[in-house]
Structures are given as structure tokens and as C-alpha cells.
Amino acid sequence: MADPNPQAGDTGPPKGMPALKAHVIANKIDVALWGIRLLTVLCTIGYVLPIFNNASAAFYKALLANAATSALRLHQRIPAREIAVSREFASRLFLEDSAHYLFYSLVFMNVTPHILILIPIFLFALLHAASYSLTILDTLGQNSMWVARLLISLVEFQSRNILRAAALAEIVLFPVVALLAVAGGCGYLTPFVYYYFVMWRYASRRNPYTRNTFRELRVLAESAAARPALPAPLRSALLAGVRLVCSMAPPVEVQQ
Template sequence: MSEQSQQAGDTGPPKGIPALKAHITANKVDVALWGIRVLTVLCTIGYVLPVFNNPMSAFYKALLGNAATSALRLHQRIPAREISLSREFVARFFLEDSAHYLFYSLIFMNVAPSLLILTPIFLFALLHAASYSLTILDTLGQNSMWVARLLISLVEFQSRNILRAAALAEIVLLPLVVLMALFGYCSLLTPFVYYYFVTWRYASRRNPYTRNTFRELRVLAERSAAKPGLPAFVRDGLLAAVRLSCRLAPPVEPAPQ
């Protein structure tokens, strides 16, 4: 009876350090992605609070971390055997969100550091690192590190707001990059390249938050322009910005079923 009761109580695989080692061995790329994302979060914090690090160094390390994460995700999404120079491959490549953020890091490698530049990659790294941290804690055991589990739960509970904040940062960066180019903080080519990044994010099939945020901003601008008593030049400016955004927005293909 005792053996039967023990077998009945054994409801899952073993937990603890041996299980964690086995998990790391079986999921090397996913664990590497988790580690790089954690480092990206720490580097962003190091840029804001430069206690142990040079803030300039922390800024570019966060961008490098994002580039490494994006390259690994592309490796998972598009195996090396499928890489070619065909038009179909290039089109598929630019449909991947990881390709977008790989170019994001490349765009800002030679730009004056700014916290807003790190905001999207910090938020994405935080969200994905928190999600995989829960997997690692589950491998160690259900009752391990309850404080960390609580913090992870808070991050996941705010996942929609985090994704919306990342999308808003992507959008606000466009006029900021234009101003940075005008004042010599980046190349005059940077706004044009960044515009293409924003169009890729707008047309993303996997992440609609940039497109939805554009729509919300348009509604907000049109409502603000319709308010009585608003100065005419402000109203005209808001409506002109809406028209320009609509003209520059790329066509969006429906997501595959």
C-alpha cells in the first residue's frame, strides 16, 4: 500500500537543481535568450542608475543585448537551411518582429543615448524574461522563491499595458529622432531608416499594439481638435498630423488564418 500511495503521490517530474540542469541542457537557446534578456534589463537599469557602470557603456550593452536576442529568435524562427537571397525569403524576413528589433539596435548604435530609445527593448526584455523566469522557478519547485513569483505575476498582469507602452515609445521616437537629426545628435539618414522600422511595426502580424496605438492617438487627436475654444493653429496642426500619419501608413495585410 505504501508503494502504491507513493506512486499515486508522484504527480510530475522531479524538481530541484538536477531538474534545472536537465532543463538547461534540453533548452539551451531558450535559456540563453532568458539570460540575455535579464542582462538587457540590468543594463537599462544601469543606464538610469549608473552606480556600478558607465551609463554610456550600459546603453550600448543594452542595445547589443537586444540585437543578440533578436538574432537568436530569428535563428529559431528561420532555420539556417532556409536562408536564401530570394524575394520570398526577404519578404518573410521582414515580417518577423525579431528582424525589426535587430534593425532597431543597428539604427541606434551611432546615436546619442536616450532613455526613450531603451524603453521598448527594456519593456520587451522585462516581459519575456519574467515569463521564462516562471518556467525556471517551476523547474525548481512549486514553492520556490515566492517573492520572485509575486513580482513575476505583477509583470504578467500588466502585460497589455507594457506592450502598449512599448508601442507608444516606438511612435514617440519618430519625431524625437527627427529633432535629434536636426540638432546633430544622429545622422540625417536615421529618421528615414527609423520610419521604415515604424512601418514594419505598424504592419506586424504578430503584434498589433503599434497599429492599435496609432489608432488610439488618431482618435485622441481628432477629439481634441473638435473641442470648442481650441485655438485654430492647434486644431489645424493636430488635423495636419493625422492626415500626414494616414498618408504615410503602410497597407496592412490580413493575418494568415
């Protein structure tokens, strides 16, 4: 007589390649985002270690891959039916983090390659690709590729530090872009355009890490200025720099 109580393992969802194919068909955009983010990671590595490709070509491919990722995410966040030519729509558009990084890729598409430009998009791509890779591995089976699962766990365990590092790179890149403009590595308007990117990141509703990093840097600078051993001219310059940066910060809405 058949057992009326089948084991829990027999009633679970199917695993393996058939399940993966079904998942890809049902989640085309998410799988495409995962693939493009992996491409961003590989292109960044190809820029640092130009073994199989030209470093400059890898740099611009990474920016293009980031632009494609940002455009797809923006399509998910704001469907085409909601697009309108109005001030309200423009305000809504630039509240989206994906719009920020689409703008970021376009800004640096004509500058001299620099590793610091790739660090934020590399870190975001690494974090999101690792997260979705876990979904892919779960679709294949619980015990598939345990080494990959271990590496993904390490990335996710460091997610907070990765986001803080990306925010710090966004901030440090601002004076670097100014130096590039002086040295002829980019246009003279690029620092002014990049300022708007930093301003949008500071006011981001979904990602407070840039804002928090600015606050931490301010506390660090004021603590350094309070040291008695610091010469008075350096103290004055440091505090003047803090006041200048604070005056450039946009107003931020308080989220309930």
C-alpha cells in the same frame, strides 16, 4: 504489504537543481535568451542608475544584448537551411518581429544615448524574462522563491499595459530621432531609416499594439480637434498632422 497506489506527489517530475540542469541542457537557446534578456534589463537599469558602470557603456551594452536576443529569436523562427537570396525571403524576413528589433539595435548603435531608445527593448526584455523566469522557478519546485513569483505575477498582470507602453515609445521616438538629427545627435538619414522600422511595426502580424496605438492616438487627436474651444489654426494643424501620418501608413493585410 506495499501500497499499490502511490501518492500523486511521488509520481511527478523531479524538481531541484538536477531538474534545472536537465532543463538547461534540453533548452539551451531558450535559457540563453532568458539570460540575455536579463542582461538587457540590468544594462538599462545601469544606464538610468550608473553606479557600477558608465552610463554610455551600459546604453550600448543594452543595444548589443537586444541585438543578440533578436538574432537568436530570428534563428528560431527562420532556420539556416531556409535562408535564401531572394525577394520572397526578404519579405518573409521583415515580417518577423525579431528582425525588426535587430534592425532597431543596429540603427541606434551610433547615436547619442537617450533613455527613450531603451524603453521598448527594456519592456520587451522585462516581459519575456519574467515569463521564462516562472518556467525556471517551476523547474526548481512549486514553493521556490515566492517573492520572485509575486513580482513575476505583477509583471504578467500588466503585460497588456507593458506592450502598449512599448508601442507608444516606438511612435514617440520618431519625432525625437528627428530632433536628435537636427541637434547632431545622430545622422541625417537616421529618421528616414527609423521610419521603416515604424512601418514594419505598424504592419506586424504578431504584435498589433503599434497599430492599435496609432489608432488610439488618431481618435484622441480628432477628439481634441473637435472641441469648440480649440483655436482654428491649431485645429487645422492637428488635422493636417493626422492626415500626414495616415498617408504614411503602409497597407496592412487582413488576417483571417
